[in-house]
Amino acid sequence: MTIKVAIIGAGPAGFYTADALTERDADVAIDLIEYLPTPYGLIRAGVAPDHQTTKKVQKTYAKTAQKPQLRYYGNVKIGRDVRLDELREIYDAVVLAIGAPRDNPARMPGADKQGVYGSAAFVGWYNGHPDFRDLNPDLNTQAVAVIGVGNVAIDVARVLVKTPEEMATSDLQDYAAEAVGKSPITDVYLFGRRGPVDAKFTNVELREMGKLEQCVPIVDAAQLPDAVTGDYEDRDLRVRAKNLETLKEFAGRDPKEKPKRVHFAFHASPVEILGGDRVEGLRLERTRVEDGRAVGTGEYFEIPCGLVVPAIGYRSEPIEGAPFDEKRGIVPNEAGRVADGLYAVGWIKRGPTGTIATNKPDGKLAAEQILADCKPGKPGRAAFEALLREKGVRPVSFSEWLRIEAAEEAGATPPAPRKKFTRVENMLDALDGDKATQEAG
Ligand SMILES: Cc1cc2nc3c(=O)[nH]c(=O)nc-3n(C[C@H](O)[C@H](O)[C@H](O)COP(=O)(O)OP(=O)(O)OC[C@H]3O[C@@H](n4cnc5c(N)ncnc54)[C@H](O)[C@@H]3O)c2cc1C
Structure with missing residues (x-):
């Protein structure tokens, strides 16, 4: 008998789980249920628009989606359209x-001012995620403060300072390209509370900042130690040492070399966002690191800026019917097992860490657990489709997604790879035939 599995979420973790289930010699039927009509999660809406090579992993996911054991149901949000407990009644494993x-949340005075956008919202906006399509951040400012020193912070800075020519092969949404193009931004600051050795950049991303056409990276040499000291694993030590080497190269660059600058500023802890209704500046306290923790020195400084982007990590949303750890922002689990027949993979399981590939072992483990734990017996797909009809939900199939994708590619101005649809209603109109809104945008 067939084991009926529902996977909620068509990002990397969902696809790796589906793939691992199909690779075992087991009789499984997998329904991949996704909130948006479009699949691929943060590969589409998080990974930077100018890093198209990273997005190529989508092709592997598309192959998984077209395996006979799997069916894709886009445009179905669990918790809104269908409840989790309803799914658990229908499927052997969820x-x-x-x-x-x-x-x-950035917890500091002034964090609610206009002009403060968390990186999930800001990145979602420039990547055309429908939830953030109408964010309309005001980029009419010379200086931007990004709080955080990881790859997401670097992505945000890079997108704000690259030239239109450098972005030509990207899928930066046209409204975002226009806003960035018109913006007078000359200086982007990246602030880290701890030292340069604690920064979480990967070296490729950091080095890229030294090769931009119109922008020079700035680092204060006085903030850089001679060498990396501390108790790190070999691989970790190598990355930190390489980053330190790159930052030392940056410290020799001339701020006047190019019209724009990205400043890497360490030992600086933001304490208040300044201004009236709108952001006008950021106040920070200088820190020193004691036992791995940033400790305030009591010395403060301010920078004027009109936009603040806290890039300080992500959290999941609670889903009704599943437990939730408010502090960690994840679903509590034991090696992925949440409850009888309920599993978690990827960022909802581990929190927002690692690369795309880090989600792969989660999928493999969940597949093994499902095949070991679950007995077939529940109705699966037919009952799910009946439920969708009963609730009046219009699911988007994978072949329909391929039509949306083809329209996005056809609508792009070469060499851009695609012009995304950024509104769900436009995606559905493109499928169901309202000519007025069929164009991507
Ligand atoms: C800004 C940014 C840039 C990144 N860049 C890189 C990079 O360059 N290289 C790299 O290796 N990694 C990168 N990452 C990390 C990588 O994107 C993540 O590791 C990965 O996407 C996590 O996979 P996931 O499947 O757990 O979550 P997601 O990718 O977020 O997928 C979750 C999916 O679930 C769907 N969903 C959510 N709620 C529901 C619901 N209630 N019902 C149905 N569906 C739902 C979402 O719409 C989404 O499609 C980046 C991350 C971010 C935030």
């Missing part, structure tokens, strides 16, 4: 692969 789509 896998939560819903990621961590929300910003960790």
Whole structure:
């Protein structure tokens, strides 16, 4: 008998779970249920628009989606259209692969001012995620403060300072390209509370900042130690040492070399966002690191800026019917097992860490657990489709997604790879035939 599995979320973790289930010699029917009509999670809406090579992994996921054991149901949000407990009645196993789509809140005075956007919202906006399509951040400012020193912070800075020519092969949404193009931004600051050795950049991304056409990276040499000291694993030590070497190269660059600058500023802890209704500046306290923790020195400084982007991590949204750890922002689990027949993979399981590939072992483990734990017997797909009809939900199939994708590619101005649809209603109109709104945008 067939084991009926529902995977909620068509990001990397969902696809790796589906793939691992199909690779075992087991009789499984997998329904991959996704909130948006479009699949691929943060590969589409998080990974930077100018890093198209990273997005190529989508092709592997598309192959998985077209395996005979799998059916894709886009445009179905669990918790809104169908309840989790309803799914658990229908399927032998349910896998939560819903990621961590929300910003960790920036807890400081002034964080509610206009002009403060968490990186999930800001990145979602420039990547055309329908939830953030109408964010309309005001980029009419010379200086931007990004809080955080990881790859997401670097992505945000890079997108704000690259030239239109450098972005030509990207899928930066046209409204975002226009806003960035018109913006007078000359300086982007990346602030880290701890030292340069604690920064979480990968070296390729950091080095890229030294090769931009119109922008020079700035680092204060006085903030850089001679060498990396501390108790790190070999691989970790190598990355930190390489980053330190790159930052030392940056410290020799001339701020006047190019019209724009990205400043890497360490030992600086933001304490208040300044201004009236709108952001006008950021106040920070200088820190020193004691036992791995940033400790305030009591010395403060301020920078004027009109936009603040806290890039300080992500959290999941609670889903009704599943337990939730408010502190960690994840679904509590034991090696992925949440409850009888309920599993978690990816960022909802581990929190927002690692690369795309880090989600792969989660999928493999969940597949093994499902095949070991679950007995077939529940009705699966037919009952799910009946439920969708009863609730008046219009699911988007994978072949329909391929039509949306083809329209996005056809609508692009070469060499851009695609012009995304950024509104769900436009995606559905493109499928169901309202000519007025069939164009991507
Ligand atoms: C800005 C940014 C840039 C990144 N860049 C890189 C990079 O360059 N290289 C790299 O290796 N990694 C990168 N990552 C990390 C990588 O994107 C993640 O590791 C990966 O996407 C996590 O996979 P996931 O499946 O857990 O979550 P997600 O990718 O978020 O997928 C979750 C999916 O679940 C869906 N969903 C959510 N709620 C529901 C619901 N209630 N019902 C149905 N569906 C739902 C979502 O719409 C989404 O499609 C980046 C991350 C971010 C945030």
